[in-house]
Amino acid sequence: MTALLDINRLLDELEKGLRGILTERGIEDPALIGIRTGGVWLADVIGKRLGIAEPFGELDISFYRDDFSRIGLNPRVLPSSLPFDTEGRDIILIDDVIMSGRTIRAAMNEIFDYGRPASVILATLVDLGARELPIQPDVAGSSLALAPHQRIKLRGPDPLYIELQESGQ
Amino acid sequence: MTANAPSPNHLQLTRDGQLRHFLTLDGLGRELLTDILDTADSFIEVGERSIKKVPLLRGRTVVNLFFESSTRTRSTFELAAKRLSADVLNLDISTSATSKGESLSDTLLNLEAMASDMFVVRHSQSGAPHFIAESVTPGVAIINAGDGRHAHPTQAMLDMLTIRQHKGRFDGLKVAIVGDVLHSRVARSQIRALNELGAAEVRVIAPGTLLPRDVEDLGCTVEYDMTKGMRDLDVVIMLRLQKERMEGALLPSEREFYRLYGLSQDKLALASPDCIVMHPGPINRGVEIESAVADGPQSVILNQVTNGIAIRMAVMSMAMGGQVAERQQKQVDHEGARA
Numbered sequence: 219m220t221a222l223l224d225i226n227r228l229l230d231e232l233e234k235g236l237r238g239i240l241t242e243r244g245i246e247d248p249a250l251i252g253i254r255t256g257g258v259w260l261a262d263v264i265g266k267r268l269g270i271a272e273p274f275g276e277l278d279i280s281f282y283r284d285d286f287s288r289i290g291l292n293p294r295v296l297p298s299s300l301p302f303d304t305e306g307r308d309i310i311l312i313d314d315v316i317m318s319g320r321t322i323r324a325a326m327n328e329i330f331d332y333g334r335p336a337s338v339i340l341a342t343l344v345d346l347g348a349r350e351l352p353i354q355p356d357v358a359g360s361s362l363a364l365a366p367h368q369r370i371k372l373r374g375p376d377p378l379y380i381e382l383q384e385s386g387q
Numbered sequence: 388m389t390a391n392a393p394s395p396n397h398l399q400l401t402r403d404g405q406l407r408h409f410l411t412l413d414g415l416g417r418e419l420l421t422d423i424l425d426t427a428d429s430f431i432e433v434g435e436r437s438i439k440k441v442p443l444l445r446g447r448t449v450v451n452l453f454f455e456s457s458t459r460t461r462s463t464f465e466l467a468a469k470r471l472s473a474d475v476l477n478l479d480i481s482t483s484a485t486s487k488g489e490s491l492s493d494t495l496l497n498l499e500a501m502a503s504d505m506f507v508v509r510h511s512q513s514g515a516p517h518f519i520a521e522s523v524t525p526g527v528a529i530i531n532a533g534d535g536r537h538a539h540p541t542q543a544m545l546d547m548l549t550i551r552q553h554k555g556r557f558d559g560l561k562v563a564i565v566g567d568v569l570h571s572r573v574a575r576s577q578i579r580a581l582n583e584l585g586a587a588e589v590r591v592i593a594p595g596t597l598l599p600r601d602v603e604d605l606g607c608t609v610e611y612d613m614t615k616g617m618r619d620l621d622v623v624i625m626l627r628l629q630k631e632r633m634e635g636a637l638l639p640s641e642r643e644f645y646r647l648y649g650l651s652q653d654k655l656a657l658a659s660p661d662c663i664v665m666h667p668g669p670i671n672r673g674v675e676i677e678s679a680v681a682d683g684p685q686s687v688i689l690n691q692v693t694n695g696i697a698i699r700m701a702v703m704s705m706a707m708g709g710q711v712a713e714r715q716q717k718q719v720d721h722e723g724a725r726a
Contacts, residue, residue: 289711291704293405295426331438332436332438333437
């Protein structure tokens with residue numbers, strides 16, 4: 219498991235996959251958006267690896283979550299910040315982990331409130347399966363199936379590493 | 388059990404300390420006030436987007452229940468609710484059913500029958516929003532949009548947001564509130580918030596006839612001479628002269644009031660050079676404030692209006708969030724009890 223969670227290997231995979239898609243689609247000037255908190259750290263790293271000089275966007279999806287009517291408002295919401303115009307842009311949307319797909323649904327709704335992008339590529343560091351919505355990453359650093367008592371969490375920003383948490387044996 | 392405790396917090400907070408109504412700043416701690424300001428900061432960003440709307444209150448109904456007329460407060464509450472995707476009903480009760488003899492309780496029952504989720508209440512009687520919060524169906528959030536001389540908590544919080552934006556902090560700040568403190572519900576809420584957030588000094592500057600008795604007990608110092616009171620100020624908050632609430636001869640004349648307590652450029656020059664000037668509006672030019680000051684570089688009066696929308700979005704979504712979280716918790720408790 220430790221080898222599967224080697225951050226540099228996952229970042230290499232992510233970078234390789236993204237380069238492939240950008241070439242295949244002929245995208246030369248993508249804009250990066252990270253979902254708080256882990257996705258923002260990744261956007262920083264991946265942006266440097268891909269040589270994207272333009273500042274990346276940061277998304278806080280608290281206002282778009284679908285569980286407001288169950289748990290109320292996240293008390294630690296921070297402002298989203300997109301330092302570029304999304305209209306007509308090719309967006310790379312990055313998050314650390316994808317599971318149910320609900321976070322990505324919320325993030326896409328939020329992005330479209332800023333404008334109409336030309337395309338959105340979804341990149342996640344780890345795909346844990348267990349999807350509840352028809353949303354799939356275009357690129358994932360790795361796919362894992364965790365045991366029910368296991369969780370993983372991206373820690374960062376410096377150093378960036380993945381922590382495997384075991385609970386309630 | 389504290390079921391009948393008089394503390395306003397029993398009414399406005401959930402078991403785990405979240406807002407479920409927003410009635411007064413009394414009893415709300417620094418952490419919660421800071422949460423409100425932080426949440427409002429995020430809503431300011433929403434107001435700068437091409438689509439200034441988030442889906443938080445989609446499908447919910449907010450009723451603006453104004454027993455006393457107000458243009459700015461009502462319209463910013465309306466805009467705030469709409470930007471949260473709620474459906475909004477504006478009821479100007481002063482011209483409506485109550486004048487046909489319907490009691491407040493009956494009006495409320497009718498509105499609840501329309502499946503309302505939130506009442507934004509302004510009333511000339513102090514305590515009316517509390518009364519409504521006590522009698523309303525569980526699950527409906529009450530927001531105080533100004534009651535009598537008692538409180539105007541969203542106005543005070545938008546003022547705090549404006550101060551934090553321009554000063555970056557509250558610690559060490561010297562703030563004066565000038566003018567008609569006697570009739571002002573805003574002043575009470577402001578003094579409360581400034582003290583809780585850690586301002587160094589809150590000063591009220593007014594003639595004795597426009598100060599409530601024992602005003603120092605609210606947590607402020609008193610200065611009758613404005614030229615002395617302006618010294619070292621970081622923030623000066625002017626209050627509107629509430630002519631419509633004046634009974635009897637509290638003032639010699641407007642001209643005299645302006646000479647002594649109006650904010651002119653000369654008086655502003657006595658404060659710190661980066662002192663900001665605030666006013667809840669609507670301003671009476673040449674009565675409380677000189678036009679050159681109201682429109683000048685130190686004035687943040689129009690920022691206050693913009694911030695008012697963000698603060699109201701924050702308070703509405705937090706109170707609605709507290710209500711739904713509480714309902715969820717009750718359901719869990721209920722199922723636990725049955726199991």
